Amino acid sequence: MTRSSFLAASIVAAGIVLTGGGAVLAQDYPAQPVNVVIPFPPGGGTDTIGRIVFNKVAEGWSEPVVIQNQPGASGLVGTLSAMREAPDGYTLIMGSTGSILSLAREGMGMDSGAFQIQEVLTPVTQLSADPYVVAVHPSLGVESIEELVALAKSDPDAIPFGSSGIGSASHLTGVLFEQLAGVELRHVPYSGTGEAVPALLGGDIKLMFAPPSSVLPHAEDGALIALAVTSEERSALHPDLPTVAEGGVAGFSAIGWFGLYAPTGVEPGLLEAINTAVTDAMADPAVVEALANQGAAPAPMLPDEYRDWVNADVSMWLELAAIAEAEE
Amino acid sequence: MIELNHKDLWGGALIALTGGYVAYSAAGFGIGNAARMGPGYVLVIAGVAMVVLGLAMAVASLRYADPLPGIAWRPLVAVTAGMIGFALSLRVLGLVPAVCLLVGLSAIGDPESRPLPTTALAVGVALGMWVVFVLGLRIPLPAFALDF
Amino acid sequence: MDLFSIGFPTALSLENLAYCFAGVFLGTFVGVLPGIGGLTAVALLLPVSFYLDPISALILLAGIYYGAEYGGSTASILLNLPGTASNAVTCIDGYPMTRQGKAGPALFITSVGSFIGGTLGIAVLMALAPALVSLALSFGAAEYFAAMLLGLIAAGTIGRGKPVKSVVMVLLGVCLGLAGIDINSGERRFTYGFFELFDGIPLVVVAMGLFGMSEVIASVGKIKSVTEAGRITLRSMIPDRKDMKASIMPILRGFGVGSFFGPLPGTGPTISAFMAYAIEKRIARQPERFGNGAVEGVAAPESANNAAVQTSFVPTLALGIPGSATMAIMLGALMIHGIQPGPRLMGDHPELFWGLVASFWIGNVLLLVLNIPLIGLWVKLLQIPYRLLYPIILCMICIGVYSISNSVFDVWLVIIFGLVGYGMKLLDLEPAPLLIGFILGPMIEAQFRRALILTGGDYLALMQRPIAAAFFACSALLVGWMVYAMFRRRKARPVEELPEVAEGKTL
Incomplete structure (x- = not known):
């Protein structure tokens, strides 16, 4: 307990030093419009789910949410450009199984050999995970x-x-x-x-x-x-x-997930604030119903939980991709 | 003696060169076979056809006169410079400076343009573009990037 | 009739009438702005539609979509700037008309053609929706391949110069169109490490560079104003009887082409416009007029793309299948409102379907009323000295291209295509055939390879499908006719060719 809070405090301190004292304090967030980058075209699955959820999130914030579609290359174009923005919570990135898998297949987050999303993005929360x-x-x-x-x-x-x-x-x-x-x-x-x-x-x-x-x-x-x-x-x-x-196909399990990410280096308190805001919005009955129409069930997670899940699942998809490539 | 001042000679040669490049690169993509075409199959065919037709164009051109027109260097350089200025400055400086650069540089292309009206035009157009595209259509672009 | 008992009462409510007007007005506006097409505008208004009734939201978004198709021709005709990709073909004859001082008649014919194509398209949508749905579903890979091949052959020689120059431009277009990730193998073709090129080069970028930017470079310092006609009288804005008469059949044929391609997912207005143009040129008595301000070359494609826009609602409304990116957004808007698009939409929500169809009629009338008076304004704008106008054109190109996917990369691409286009202009190589190769090439390649995977590499199996076989037969006939015509022309005009040869020998 004390050890972890000490750790957290030092990370916060480091964050403040690194960002030149301009770090965003969680209680003031958001103090300016929040950009949500959707790396897919409007009207698609990621876009619709993102819009449904952030429509609600924005109601609880004093600042507007600006949805920015930057489609291209299975989500790579938008994700890569948004990744380079400051980790101040004012740039959030929607992602799907497809867009995160594309990152991994470009070798990003693969420094240690196995996929580690935290090397390239801060996972904020899962929004939904649904079967095909x-x-x-x-x-x-x-x-x-x-x-x-x-x-x-x-x-x-x-x-x-x-x-x-x-x-x-x-x-x-x-x-x-x-x-x-x-x-x-x-x-x-x-x-x-x-x-x-x-x-x-x-x-x-x-x-x-x-x-x-x-x-x-x-x-x-x-x-x-x-x-x-x-x-x-x-x-x-x-x-x-x-x-x-x-x-009769034992052990078969494949689901597609939609999640929210931020550039790396988001201060933990801020990350928690965003996570809470999004999780709360997804508990709203109107949001649940709108998501259900889209075939999606809300499935929020804590950032760490989501990180581990993404890393494990992407590794499974990567194995399948290798098999598929060998077949070609 | 071969006359070099000829549209179709250059056109044909450039097409043939482009076709050659396409066919050469596409061969590396994997050609496959007619039943299961690879990613290079169609490109190789198109590229080779361009080489053949391009060369035919160039050779046939020797039979008639068809001189090249002069290149309009001044507008070419000014317009290109203006657009390059826009591309470089849009994200760094913002919409208004980028438009001013584009208008200012490209206006030099017309020998009759004068500094004062051009400046007025640049400011006016920048404002107009900002009103239409950012205020009206909500294209996510800051007017000035420095305060962003 | 459900249209009168449910449709018009819904669409004529004060609120929906207002949204319909707002939609078509905004659509016209963004259509006129080069580069900003219906897609961008519909995407921008998607958030607004959250706060509306589903029917109002759909009426608004649909109004923008077909309104943009009306407005899109304006910049093509006046400035050689294709407002949307489907209007690129209108540049070919529309801009020469403007240069001859006939901008008014060109715009007038366009509005009338759009109106006729659009309204007849709606009638087709209503009367034939079930038939069109089954037609669309019977189009598999083999049929698409056969139809697109016919299109490429028909449109391959739409240029005005030597046929061989058109053909090489089509081939160059095919090569450019194939850049990007190959969908069958995942291979990266000509992407040079740019992620932005994975999905290929955006069509609007190619069109704006080759037509718009290159035209500016070629015109600066050479022309005082776009139109060289001195005084503009009211009479000069309205087409004369000859032009009107010459446009009627092309408008009707354009409508036919548009309502055939419109309901096929993935083809839509752009291909319809090119096809309609190619057909007009092919059946014309003096095809050499095309490219030099032939009024048929404006009337047919504009009627076709508007008919296609209306009929493209068939798969969207009847099956919930988006035929284009814009349709995908509209379906997204429905889903956000909790309405599941699909085969049951018409039965479960008749007020939505018939209300929307009724709003199409109203919208088309509004567009006609809106556009005819605007012609005077547009023509007046042409009197702005070119030296002041061209920097504005360049700004609109740059910002329009940027807004496609909020990316500066596309601005760099348009610069490259502008320079290539200027080079092509110097060498008398035309952009229109390149564009048709660019659009059809990738579709032909993908469908052909897909068809062969499905048949296990059996070419004969492709011929055994009746619709595909009919298209193949048409292609064969067309090629035969072209060869015959070429042969006959050679024989008929030996005298004209001789001096050329003689001249060549003296070089």
């Missing part, structure tokens, strides 16, 4: 994961599965499925979910590991069949869908 949905075209003739695995085993490299791009979470989830179910699928990359879903509806591709909001409405309509969710446990938002593991 395994969706198939009715012409495939399967209605469960068991049938899908059986079909794939009987005819290797025949089922075309679409993804939103090489190395994207929807691609790597497919690779994980191939690994754990012992099957071989035919990967067909698209540029984005918006291009892949029509191809799935039209039957060009037969299978996709897709974000729930993009395929579930079509499943309700009968144009697609939703087989399962990709998480370890059933999702509270779609309790009737089994998990892939329930379908």
